[in-house]
Amino acid sequence: MLIIDPAGPGWRFTGNELRYLAEVLNNGFSAGADGSMNERAETLFAQTMGLSHAIGFNSGTSTLHAALVAMGVGPGDEVIVPALSPAMCGFTPFHAGGRAVVADVDRDTFLMDPSDVARRITDRTRVIMAVHLYGQVCDMDALMDLAARHGLTVLEDCAQCYLGTDARGRVGGTIGDAGSWSFENSKHLSCGEGGMIGCDNPALAESIRKFGGLGFRNLTASSGKVRVDRDKLQDPDWARHDRRGYNYRLGGLPAAVALAQIERMRSFIDLRIAMGTAFRAVLERSTLLRPQATPEGAVNSHYTFAARFDGVDHGIAWQAFRRVFAANGGDGIYAAWKPIHKEPAFRDTDLADEQRPVTEWLQGRLMQFTTNQRDDSERKTQVEALIATLRHFGDDA
Ligand SMILES: Cc1ncc(COP(=O)(O)O)c(C=O)c1O
Incomplete structure (x- = not known):
């Protein structure tokens, strides 16, 4: 069977x-x-x-x-x-x-x-x-x-x-x-x-x-x-x-x-929200990572946990943070997609000549952490990896 x-x-x-x-x-x-x-x-x-x-x-x-x-x-x-x-x-x-x-x-x-x-x-x-x-x-x-x-x-x-x-x-x-x-x-x-x-x-x-x-x-x-x-x-x-x-x-x-x-x-959503909430709690006082701002009273269903990496303003490379997170047992960090108007697929359209300053500034900073962990033990591993990584870079969030 x-x-x-x-x-x-x-x-x-x-x-x-x-x-x-x-x-x-x-x-x-x-x-x-x-x-x-x-x-x-x-x-x-x-x-x-x-x-x-x-x-x-x-x-x-x-x-x-x-x-x-x-x-x-x-x-x-x-x-x-x-x-x-x-x-x-x-x-x-x-x-x-x-x-x-x-x-x-x-x-x-x-x-x-x-x-x-x-x-x-x-x-x-x-x-x-x-x-x-x-x-x-x-x-x-x-x-x-x-x-x-x-x-x-x-x-x-x-x-x-x-x-x-x-x-x-x-x-x-x-x-x-x-x-x-x-x-x-x-x-x-x-x-x-x-x-x-x-x-x-x-x-x-x-x-x-x-x-x-x-x-x-x-x-x-x-x-x-x-x-x-x-x-x-x-x-x-x-x-x-x-x-x-x-x-x-x-x-x-x-x-x-x-x-x-x-x-x-409901159960799949709750698992993702649990991981997102745990990551957010770690970052409450972080100077390196700023979580996606969620308005008071709204519920973010956390397909991923997205955060802006302001570490680049402190001389820390995006890839360096990702490598240390992975070495600490983190599940990997995904970058955000290129802005739509920067994708070569649109080069023959007038999108190719466009500029959108916030998107272009933000896209290279975004970090997307996975939220599909199945239980507390897997979530704990991710939280500990994030805490260790922040400490490594001098952020005692
Ligand atoms: C925001 C968004 N829109 C559309 C799609 C397209 O969905 P699909 O991959 O099922 O075609 C995706 C995902 O892949 C997505 O993340």
Whole structure:
């Protein structure tokens, strides 16, 4: 019998994953007694987030692409994205036929700065993509206010933010017009590759599902079923597609793993928050590392623990700190992605000539610490490594 080894990386998949995978295979990929895995995963995800509709996708990039198209982005249209963000946030406006415009970020929260977003709005702007980096919700009051004043749509990218809340207790992904999540392997929940997009607007949900589901006419906001009526489907006169679309569907096997992961969503988030909180406590008085600023009352879901390394102002190299942390048993420190406009992939666009001073200053300083430790003992190792590293560099935080 196939078993999962909880002592290795398999520890994350010790819920109902194998049971649901077997169900999919035993049903020959057709719906089981209680609906297809996709349907079950979508229903549970929507309930957990407090949204009316959720649609499974094969990645958290395809979700963004489909949402932008469904939001009406096309040739000549602009989507404002944070300059500090994974490149996918910059790619997808181009995939939709429009273009990305980068906004600068805040030096303390590391998130999209609404005052710079305001400066970037033109009569071609259609969508603001609010990216809740590292697990923390952007300043949604300010972004929603801008959107309302200029008639824009807001897409929340929550690939890194599961049940993070703003200071008013609102869940990231439920504040704007749609929220997008990723199940890629490094995320809070994973099925290897996958994603989910959710919203409360049935017309938008249907349009997103159709774009990602090959434009089959039977698809609706809440149903991914392509074959509804055999008599119709087997009729030579039946036209199947009322739109052109991509095949971005989440497969039955990843959906099975996703469902089992969604069932345990809270526990995965709590583990990450526990690691983030422990790192933050160590850095309370640090002069070298300044944690991502989280507004009073907000909950950072800590996809990673992000901090600004001000040690460079004290003559300590970023790489030197990373090496000592690793030598002390630390799990490694990831650098932030290059600013979107600095990635060679955009060299043939006018993004290549842009400058965003805060992002460019901050990006080389950011340190992203892992938060996917499974228990207290693993967290203790990381905390001790950080304390020892700070001491090594004369910071008795
Ligand atoms: C902020 C952000 N947006 C989008 C994505 C894209 O998700 P995926 O890798 O599932 O395509 C990722 C992650 O990889 C991400 O971190």
